[in-house]
Amino acid sequence: MPSTLPGEVSSSDAIRLALRSWPEVDTYLEQCKGVIIPLGSTEQHGPTGAIGTDALTAEAVALELGRRSGVLVTPAQAFGMAEHHLGFAGTMSLQPSTLMAVLHDLVLSLATHGFERIFVVNGHGGNIATAKAAFAQAYGTATSRDLPVAPRLRCRMANWFMAGPVMQRARELYGNREGQHATPSEIALTLHLHDSLMEKQRPLPEAAPCGSIHGPADFRRRYPDGRMGSDPYLAKPDHGAEFLTTAATALRDDLETFLAAA
Template sequence: MNECMTSLNCSELIHNSYRLDLCTWAEVEQYLTKCKGIILPIGSTEQHGPTGAIGTDALTAEAVALEVGKRAGVLVAPTQAYGMAEHHLGFPGTMSLQSSTLLNVVHDLLLSLARHGFERVFVVNGHGGNIATVKAAFSQAYKTVLNLKLPVAAGFRCKLVSWFMVPDVFKEAKARYGNLEGQHATPSEIAVTLFLEPNLQSKQRQLPEPAPAGPIYDYQDFRQRYPDGRMGSDPFLAKPDHGEIFLDKAAIALTEDLLNFLKEL
């Protein structure tokens, strides 16, 4: 099934870009004659502590997805920048979807792609709070595709990967930051944003000891447990060159993962 690495795809038509949003419909139609795969980045718009960008999860997911798309020769859809972040609503700037809304959004995006003939959707995720809902959306989409008897029904598959859970990324973060990697507003994700957007370096500053990582409930409880938004993390440890390393390690592993996914029966 996978001819993506050698096919005439969108990138050859629009100056070496793998972005779906820069293609014409005719270019996508031509791409589909050779490759049925597409990457969908998904993140969140939420607080990342007093020094982290609110768009961290979307920025990092998109960067990883674009790098994987370039290496694999696979189209990358526009980033779904809003996720399930209701527990962060105690902090200004957070914009969240309810789980039911996110499920419907992802379901509808998957169904749109299936209608056009995409058979493999590789979802690159930047936010842990999305995982359960996105997997539920996959199940719903499979059911809809079958019920509608779409031509791709027999081979339609979706896969969710979270770049920050890639083993080599996780090991690198632990080696560099130890327990101060924490669970939210982590130096590893902040490092990637510093590499992508150097002006964010101006926001970096030494912070007091963070609240220890623990459970997550509603947004009021979250704000009380983690007053500045961090969960056991010290983002001041992040450096732009670390971010480049994390991005490369994620891209290497996920490119291989994607190519194997495209070849699955």
């Protein structure tokens, strides 16, 4: 049977899987078969952006989405496929095959317990292709293992930064200076989440224009300071609060449709 949203809760603690006991999860599964996984990356975001930007933003959006919907949220998967950023100190990447194996195993773990709808809130474009491949593999494994949920198991990738209302607002605020990496929209959300990051903000030279993405050495050559056509100095904490609300609102509709679908 399709699931419906359990309903809004007052605190994000109420929907954190990490704070539930196993009997509480069993009880939850009696009314809802959905779960949210925040997926990010640990990679450079230009000379002023936090290395944890993609994981911080994915988790924040996932928790706000969970609070508004009542759907459980797992701990964030903070490491993604960021091989092309390895030319910058602090970046920690999983190879595509490793990320694929991690996501496959996480989906199968949840499916084993009866979760049928896995909604991944993603904060990093480099994860998209690998995650979709992991979903396809998980469907096959669930079937081969004869898991009871196999016919109903579905995974969905929701890239918060690509939600229509988020992209529209970013264009309104920043125009073509939004760029493609270390964008002011994602930096704004981190500024909203962590006041200390304001200390890093400063004017920057014109960024290298957006273009191709290849290996680490080529990326460093094309984009010397890590930015791709972006001006993160335009970011403001109040913009970040707006992006958080806008993203959670847009993804809630997507989540509701996803849970209700046959």
